[in-house]
Amino acid sequence: MLKAFSRAARAFGAAAIALAALSAPAAAYPDRPITLIVPFAPGGSTDLVARIVAAKMTELLKQTVVVENRGGAGGSLGATAVAKAAPDGYTILMATVATHALNPALYKKLQYDPVKDFAPITLLVNVPNVLTANPKFPAKSVKELIELAKKEPAKYAYASSGNGSPLHLSGELFKKMAGVDLVHIPYKGSGPALVDVLAGQVPLQVDNLPSSIEHIKGGRLVALGVTTAQRVPNLPDVPAIAETLPGYETYSWNALFAPAGTPPEIVKALHDAGVEALKDETVKKKLTDATAVIVGSTPEELGEFTKKEIEKWTPIVKDSGAQID
Structure with a gap:
């Protein structure tokens, strides 16, 4: 009889705990990082x-x-x-x-x-994206870059954040519309590409503007043109590439x-x-x-x-x- 009562008590206790768990509110989100x-x-x-x-x-x-x-x-x-x-x-x-x-x-x-x-x-x-050059690169505008690249096809390279990235494709669209041959050098991200362009290892880069703008303002990079259809307010003196290549936009x-x-x-x-x-x-x-x-x-x-x-x-x-x- 005592054993039966004990088993019943345990069963009742387990049921009570289960019911309490079901009725307890779920932990508020988020409760961890x-x-x-x-x-x-x-x-x-x-x-x-x-x-x-x-x-x-x-x-x-x-x-x-x-x-x-x-x-x-x-x-x-x-x-x-x-x-x-x-x-x-x-x-x-x-x-x-x-x-x-x-x-x-x-x-x-x-x-x-x-x-x-x-x-x-x-x-x-x-x-916005931006086409930049190391300050030692001879071309200081989109027009000058196109002229230089047409004189010496496949001599100059541009860096991007990787094969098939939007920055790579922005560069390929530029090449197609400008009728020039630039060598694409892919990196594992914009950061490593930027380091090499700043160091002069690669002369050109297509980059997202946020990661390059301070280097542009500081004179460590030359902005040849932004990829949006219009100029951006933060860099009003930098032309849109579309001003030289109408219809270009990425x-x-x-x-x-x-x-x-x-x-x-x-x-x-x-x-x-x-x-x-x-x-x-x-x-x-x-x-x-x-x-x-x-x-x-x-x-x-x-x-x-x-x-x-x-x-x-x-x-x-x-x-x-x-x-x-």
Whole structure:
């Protein structure tokens, strides 16, 4: 009888504990640090934007947003890692035009689908690109570069953040429209490419403007032209390449994505923190000083934007002939 009572008591206790666990509220998100994967090397514009935004999101979410650089394969290694991560909001991606619009057309065996494998959070910024030269390079304008390159085909090289990157394709589009032959030298990220251009190892670079602007202002680089259709306010004296090559236009962007299947309430929390971070005056100043154009979209708007970017860039990639196994 006593044993039966003891068994019943234990069973009752276990049931009570289980009921209490079911009725207890779930831990508030986030209750531990969040990893923001930047799929490129440190020092580039994507890394710059990520660190500015992550610092403010850390304050707003009251949990550390840790920036982790995981470069390689044009951003696809980092993007794949997020696509395969647990959809719990603790691993998110700083995506770019490369990860979500170019790589699907470039890579024959891409391990993620840019639409199906991600939950859009928010489009943070659009980013102009710029064609720069080491100060010792003889050409000081787009016109002079074209003239020089036509006189000596394949003599001069330009650096980019990697094969098939938006910066590489910006350079290839320039070559095609200008009718010149420049040698492309790919790097594993904008940062390493920038180091060699500053050192004079490579004369030219197509870069995201945020990571080059201070070097331009400091005279360590010469800006031949920005890749947007119009001049940018931060560098009003630098012409748009389109002023010499009408119709030329390229740019990059940065957006936050979570793995597909992330609960809507977590996506909302990340979205709200990201958009609120963009409203902070210090964040706004840092981003605009770096020439990034602040957006702050809804998840739905980012989803539609991604599809349009894929439609836009796929034929450009095919026309360039770039293909990566």
